[in-house]
Amino acid sequence: MWGLTGFFALLFYLAAAVAAAGLIYKINQYRNTPAPLKIPTTPAPTTRGGVVLRLFREVVFFESLFKSSKWTWLFGWLFHFGLLLVLLRHLRYFTEPVWSWIALLQPFGIYAGFIMVFGLGALLIRRLVVERIRYITQPSDLLLLLLLLGIGLSGLAMKFLVHTDVVGLKAFTLGLMHFDWSPLPADLFLATHLLLVVMLILLLPFSKLLHIPGIFFSPTRNQVDNPREQRHLAPWAMKLDQEQ
């Protein structure tokens, strides 16, 4: 029992540390790399507030993807929206007492699990069936979809097939957070679920999951269209000016 608990506890600490360090490294890299020229995709907002709105629409509604393909948008958005609700629902394992709005969300979170799995399944089929999407697919693209599907399905299985000991699980997660371990219930679906989640966390800084911080640093989306009002100059470009 303690072996399993210790194994997962250490895995989670390790994964969290690696992902945090990796993401901090990448985000710092993005922040510290200058964008030397104004390259917003126009028409672009002319104010900072406008840019915040543009990014909000992009992150919340997938505005550009909607312009591109309604089907990809639908499946992609359902997956991401489902995942968001599912993640919020999972906060009940990390809060004691459970925050009231998380408690309110619980019934929706269950449906969200199905929505997420549906979206992922549709995206997977699309990746395998549509010729041009198959062409641009690397094995890692398929594996990531399968990983997410595995997480979704093993999670649903614990709710609808073989109930897991959620009270024991919560004791484990709270113990993780407070460095005061409680035993992890021995449960095949749960162990699978957690193992896949650890893998997903580990992949954050080493995969296309970097699109999560990436979107906020994308110059075509986050730049203000104001070259007439302000001179935009990168530090390395400023040096060229001074060399003259």
Add this chain to the structure above:
Amino acid sequence: MAADFKTPKMRKYPEIPVLQEGATTHLKPFRAKPEHQEALGFPGELVENWEEKAVEKLRELLGKYRSLQVYLDSCVKCGACADKCHYFQGTQDPKNMPVARQDLLRSLYRKHFTPQGKYLPDLVGAKEMDQAMLDEWYSYFHQCSQCRRCSVFCPYGIDTAEISMAAREIMDSIGVGQKYCNEILGKVHKIGNNLGLPQPAMKATLEDLEEDLEEETGIKVKLPLDVKGADVLLITPSADFFAEPHIDGLLGYAKVFHAAGISWTLSSYASEAANFSMFIGNYSNLKKAAERIRTAALELGVKRVMVGECGHAWRVAYNFWNTLAGIGHGGDDPYARMLQKQLDPNYPAPQHICEFTDGLIRDGRLKLNKEANDHRIVTFHDSCNVARGSRMGGSPGGQFEIPRRIIRAVCNNFVEMDPETTREKTFCCGGGGGLLTDDLLELRVKGALPRMEALNQVVQEEGVTHMAAICAICKSQFAKVLPYYDMQPDMIVSLHQLVSDAIELGDG
């Protein structure tokens, strides 16, 4: 000219093409000669250890360009861009899908700059630089016109233009340049314009045109060159001095200035709006070419700087001139401060000729006879760099409204093309991004397909006779490829040609 390729068939309804792998692998522009390379500060020939040098250059660029770093990491291969490229539409070559084009560079990035690519290359498609990769780069990064249409649809705003600029910069840095861009850029640095036209030839040409204008209108309309103390310095693509239908646009500008009673001048030193350095992604050349304009503005003592009809030039002028050469607000080096002191505070930044003409029309300062264009039914082609890489006027989208407002003011019959092919979704003419060269004719013809389809539709359904554009590359490209699609080459006109035909010049 005997074509050894087939012009694609125009489709009635938009469809996503079936993939034909390797369909345009054979298309490669001529290589730059050593002297073209060296004039721009690049090695003349393929350097030793070029594989390593390429990786080193990539490392340098990753540290200089956030776009490159973020875009190489962020792509999720969703395929939103896959069917959006005109070259993919026209050639069916899967490597012309923007994401696949990016992957040509991304594979090297992953190999050298990501742990997953180093240790699990097959899983993530990481590859080492070798001759095969370089060949593919040379081919397919010269099949991107950097029109940024893909970036409109990408959920992360990934701009393939940024990737292809970086790839061309890397190739130049190891001695593999493209002749068309690099030779032309050398002429700009040496003589001042893409055509390599020296001052006396320019002067003679402009005088001839003045005579033509006087014959046509009976009025002395000036095309001034190197006039110190003029109010406006007009920077226009040098094609405006020689090529058709560009010249008619130049005459249009001259008439507008004449009618407005504003003194203006061209410069023989800065006789080129185009700045092909953008196409090859090279910042220092971009800066060097832009600085000619600042120098000319200072020497001539003008109050405003204005830009003629040229797509990428307007992107460079609007977005980059201030950064590169302090032409605009906030420049803090001595030259920039001097220029800002000299310029009219109402116009501290470069203006587009369309903004100028539109302003005059709205102020009622031009006498226009719309009926003069009644023999035409006109549509408007949004040029990619204007549409997706710049702005006109005070609010976003002015780059779409202002040219249309001018056309409506000078012309009774204006028709829009399919909205899926205009404004921010406009299709490239097929010749942008440094590809307007006869060694890439097959690519140009095929890449024009989506625009030709949209144009043909309004020709058939609405009787459109002319398509106006505000880009020198678009104009040259369309004049060349229209016949391949059984349309007349003179269908393409300069926007200011329409103005020119409608404007009534009184002497007073």
